[in-house]
Amino acid sequence: VGRILCVVNQKGGVGKTTTASNLAAALAKGGLRTLLVDLDPQCNATTGLGAKPAAVHPLVSGFPLAESIVATTIPGLSILPGSRSVRDVERIAALARSGSAVLETHLARGLNAWDYCLIDCPPSLGDLTRTALAGSSEVLMPIQCEYFALEGLTQMIEVIRDVMEERPGRLRFSGIVLTMHDDSLELTAEVEAEVRDFFGEIVFETVIPRDVAVSEAPSHARSVLDYAPRSRGARAYTELCMEVRDCE
Amino acid sequence: VGRILCVVNQKGGVGKTTTASNLAAALAKGGLRTLLVDLDPQCNATTGLGAKPAAVHPLVSGFPLAESIVATTIPGLSILPGSRSVRDVERIAALARSGSAVLETHLARGLNAWDYCLIDCPPSLGDLTRTALAGSSEVLMPIQCEYFALEGLTQMIEVIRDVMEERPGRLRFSGIVLTMHDDSLELTAEVEAEVRDFFGEIVFETVIPRDVAVSEAPSHARSVLDYAPRSRGARAYTELCMEVRDCE
Ligand SMILES: Nc1ncnc2c1ncn2[C@@H]1O[C@H](COP(=O)(O)OP(=O)(O)OP(=O)(O)O)[C@@H](O)[C@H]1O
Ligand SMILES: Nc1ncnc2c1ncn2[C@@H]1O[C@H](COP(=O)(O)OP(=O)(O)OP(=O)(O)O)[C@@H](O)[C@H]1O
Ligand SMILES: [Mg+2]
Numbered sequence: 235v236g237r238i239l240c241v242v243n244q245k246g247g248v249g250k251t252t253t254a255s256n257l258a259a260a261l262a263k264g265g266l267r268t269l270l271v272d273l274d275p276q277c278n279a280t281t282g283l284g285a286k287p288a289a290v291h292p293l294v295s296g297f298p299l300a301e302s303i304v305a306t307t308i309p310g311l312s313i314l315p316g317s318r319s320v321r322d323v324e325r326i327a328a329l330a331r332s333g334s335a336v337l338e339t340h341l342a343r344g345l346n347a348w349d350y351c352l353i354d355c356p357p358s359l360g361d362l363t364r365t366a367l368a369g370s371s372e373v374l375m376p377i378q379c380e381y382f383a384l385e386g387l388t389q390m391i392e393v394i395r396d397v398m399e400e401r402p403g404r405l406r407f408s409g410i411v412l413t414m415h416d417d418s419l420e421l422t423a424e425v426e427a428e429v430r431d432f433f434g435e436i437v438f439e440t441v442i443p444r445d446v447a448v449s450e451a452p453s454h455a456r457s458v459l460d461y462a463p464r465s466r467g468a469r470a471y472t473e474l475c476m477e478v479r480d481c482e
Numbered sequence: 483v484g485r486i487l488c489v490v491n492q493k494g495g496v497g498k499t500t501t502a503s504n505l506a507a508a509l510a511k512g513g514l515r516t517l518l519v520d521l522d523p524q525c526n527a528t529t530g531l532g533a534k535p536a537a538v539h540p541l542v543s544g545f546p547l548a549e550s551i552v553a554t555t556i557p558g559l560s561i562l563p564g565s566r567s568v569r570d571v572e573r574i575a576a577l578a579r580s581g582s583a584v585l586e587t588h589l590a591r592g593l594n595a596w597d598y599c600l601i602d603c604p605p606s607l608g609d610l611t612r613t614a615l616a617g618s619s620e621v622l623m624p625i626q627c628e629y630f631a632l633e634g635l636t637q638m639i640e641v642i643r644d645v646m647e648e649r650p651g652r653l654r655f656s657g658i659v660l661t662m663h664d665d666s667l668e669l670t671a672e673v674e675a676e677v678r679d680f681f682g683e684i685v686f687e688t689v690i691p692r693d694v695a696v697s698e699a700p701s702h703a704r705s706v707l708d709y710a711p712r713s714r715g716a717r718a719y720t721e722l723c724m725e726v727r728d729c730e
């Protein structure tokens with residue numbers, strides 16, 4: 235079974251979807267069989283790569299996950315689409331709260347044919363995120379170079395630690411990546427210094443610069459690697475991919 | 483009873499907290515008795531104005547809301563702090579799901595001594611947001627000038643329409659405000675054109691420009707109006723306040 239990275243952060247708009255999608259694209263371009271799983275009811279990861287949201291959420295459709303997985307325009311990258319159905323999301327939450335391992339087993343069984351799986355989570359510490367953490371082998375946390383981004387980190391770390399204690403040895407913290415990094419802003423330098431002081435080694439060397447090409451790419455249903463291959467954003471996600479692979 | 487504005491958007495990081503806090507500050511500076519209610523477990527609105535998150539969430543503490551309300555450094559602006567307690571948030575969600583009007587009555591009773599109340603919501607369509615909508619008289623929706631910001635709008639509108647149908651005549655859509663507007667980006671112009679075409683009159687004339695002073699202000703526990711009064715961000719929130727008051 236390959237590596238299953240859960241891309242989480244309760245804070246909204248920090249670059250979870252952007253990081254999950256572009257890192258998945260870079261891994262696929264590196265020849266690895268990669269699956270992007272969209273657990274966010276907003277379905278940004280799904281539509282950002284040109285796929286369609288599922289009418290019924292694959293986790294509660296009753297079919298094996300493999301039947302819901304679709305290809306993308308990138309060879310080697312497939313996607314498990316999300317669903318906008320609020321009713322399905324509530325069914326998943328109720329299942330997760332019931333403590334049964336149905337969801338986790340269903341997720342685990344569906345993910346074992348890939349070298350890498352990246353799970354995009356909604357901005358919350360709720361049941362969808364906890365289910366995703368329980369089914370993952372690693373946590374990847376994007377942190378935006380903004381003041382509010384530092385606020386909720388302790389809560390987030392506590393939830394991750396809870397999941398690690400419930401399933402010893404299954405989940406490890408693979409890294410923090412700084413996003414929307416802007417060299418010209420003092421605020422960026424302050425946040426970066428604080429995050430590196432606090433978290434040390436687990437913060438990736440690579441930072442993702444603020445680059446409009448990154449935010450334009452999804453409107454063309456492309457990753458930034460295909461939309462603007464020579465952009466700073468594309469180069470940064472390629473470098474992040476090499477760093478993530480270094481710890482295979 | 484005054485106006486109760488619910489500041490919502492399921493999409494994360496679009497400027498909900500920034501708009502709720504700075505608009506509340508501008509209303510208070512205009513001589514109106516204003517209350518900022520922090521319903522987001524991240525408590526960004528609370529700490530961004532220098533207050534402390536409550537150990538027990540005021541909505542489930544068993545005390546009248548008035549006992550949890552604290553003053554801020556801005557005369558005329560008070561805040562009902564949020565709480566980071568995940569257990570309390572779950573109790574609120576369970577109460578909201580039970581359909582009982584306990585929360586709504588508790589919220590309504592606590593908010594009737596103010597000219598304006600602004601409720602900051604988490605990035606979700608879950609129970610906290612629905613409870614807030616049910617207790618409000620108006621909806622104010624910040625939309626970021628980004629591609630993903632257009633994605634989940636239909637779902638958000640559906641939830642708001644549900645709440646309006648359950649309580650006819652109580653809730654109206656007061657407006658959409660475009661945030662992080664950057665004149666130099668084509669993407670900004672495209673998103674603005676699409677939002678104004680689709681929503682027409684309810685989109686405020688005033689747009690909030692991307693301005694680093696806005697994102698620095700909370701780290702000094704100040705609104706941008708006090709932190710950088712001559713900044714473009716401060717002027718924009720003052721103009722937005724005048725537009726909001728125009729429809730009194
Ligand atoms: N490096 C970057 N440069 C410029 N814009 C970026 C960058 N990364 C992300 N963005 C833009 O910032 C916005 C937020 O990013 P994104 O949607 O990926 O965050 P998220 O954490 O997934 O949000 P949510 O919490 O709503 O799920 C998007 O509009 C995205 O296009
Ligand atoms: N006009 C602006 N110019 C520059 N930065 C801004 C502006 N408005 C908001 N920001 C910054 O963008 C980030 C997101 O804003 P904010 O936290 O208010 O969004 P939110 O919708 O409340 O997020 P969440 O979904 O997590 O609650 C913050 O770091 C904030 O400081
Ligand atoms: Mg996302």
Ligand SMILES: [Mg+2]
Nearest residue numbers: 498499522526
């Ligand atoms: Mg917020």
